[in-house]
Amino acid sequence: MSKLRFSIIINCYNTLPLIKKCLEAALTSTDRDTELILINNHPPYPEALTFLREFQHPRVRILDPGRNIGCMPGFQYGAKHARGEYIVKLDDDVLVPRKKWTTAMGQALSDFPTLAYVALLPSPIRAVGHRVKKDDYTLEFRQSTILFWCMMIKKNLWKKHFYLTNLPLYGVGERDYERKANALGLKKAYLTSHVCTSLGRTEESDPLYGAWKLFYVKKKDQRSDFQTWKKSFQLGPEEMEIMRRFGYPEKQIDEVRTLLAIEQKTMDLPRAMEGGD
Known part of the structure; x- marks a missing residue:
């Protein structure tokens, strides 16, 4: 088995159709250098729970903390078990693009050592300001908060500086990371060449x-x-x-x-x- 570069962590608490679409998009757009870690955050839907108990795939691991531990806690739970050099926080109602987005995000973090983390541009967010164009991606540094629909950070940087404590179920993440990055003198950016889409308010959501x-x-x-x-x-x-x-x-x-x-x-x-x- 090739060395793992990327670990995509997906907190699963939405409806089954959303979870399956998110998972399918992530699997089809990545290669053998990527593992997917599904966190069974005990969605209130029996069919979703059954799926999370029974689904099997050679590149997918499913972790069960025993209850809904929340969004950022779920990501951190998965990150502790991640084998990749880079870890990704992906919402379970988000579709990633089909082109090589993990490679582009990882390359951006490698090209810019002062970049703390990078996120795919959410489809409702407009690209504004100065952009840096590379062969395989376009990057836009932001002063404002970066949304974590799909965010990547180096695991060793996360472990050293971005591990959070005393977390509620929801409502923490983006701004906490922003404050930490600012304190470290690091930057944050969107990958504007790679756009992700949310299914969170479609007919298949709750x-x-x-x-x-x-x-x-x-x-x-x-x-x-x-x-x-x-x-x-x-x-x-x-x-x-x-x-x-x-x-x-x-x-x-x-x-x-x-x-x-x-x-x-x-x-x-x-x-x-x-x-x-």
Whole structure:
């Protein structure tokens, strides 16, 4: 077996169609120098859990921490077991491009020693500012926060400087890495020649799960597990404005409100029957 250069770590907590599409894109766009590590973050869907228990592939390892340990904790859990020189944090609802993106990201980190980490450009983000063009990629350094839809860092640099502690399930990562990079005098950049796409708000996603993750970060005083949250959370004007700021169209906000109402009505029905004559 050839030496592993890259370890792609995918936290799995979304619906099965999203996980499978993400995994397929990652497998078909990489070679034998790349391993994929799936973290079974115990998605609330039986078919996804079954898939994560049974799936086998010579380049894929599945790790089960026993529960949903969260986004950045899941990445770190996988990174500890990674065999590659470079580690990648890839969201399980993101499609990577078909061209050799791992090679391009690794080459960028090699070409620019002061580059702490590099990310594929998310499709909604515009390329702005000065770009550096190389034979196999185009790089754009950013002062602002880099989104971690698909991010690569050298494992030894991560282990020495970017390992985080006292982490919640969600809401940490990009800005923590940014602060650490700034403190070290290192840079960060997007690979604008290689664009990734999110399936997070497509028909195959779970709108309630996406909303739960958003409000887990933005409404810290109301944090709870997913099952408890959807039985009690109230979507008022303040919450709807938060969703708008994060790009939710009115149609999807209405859909989340409707689904919450259905969940809570279902919960209230047995109580009403118990209280009847």
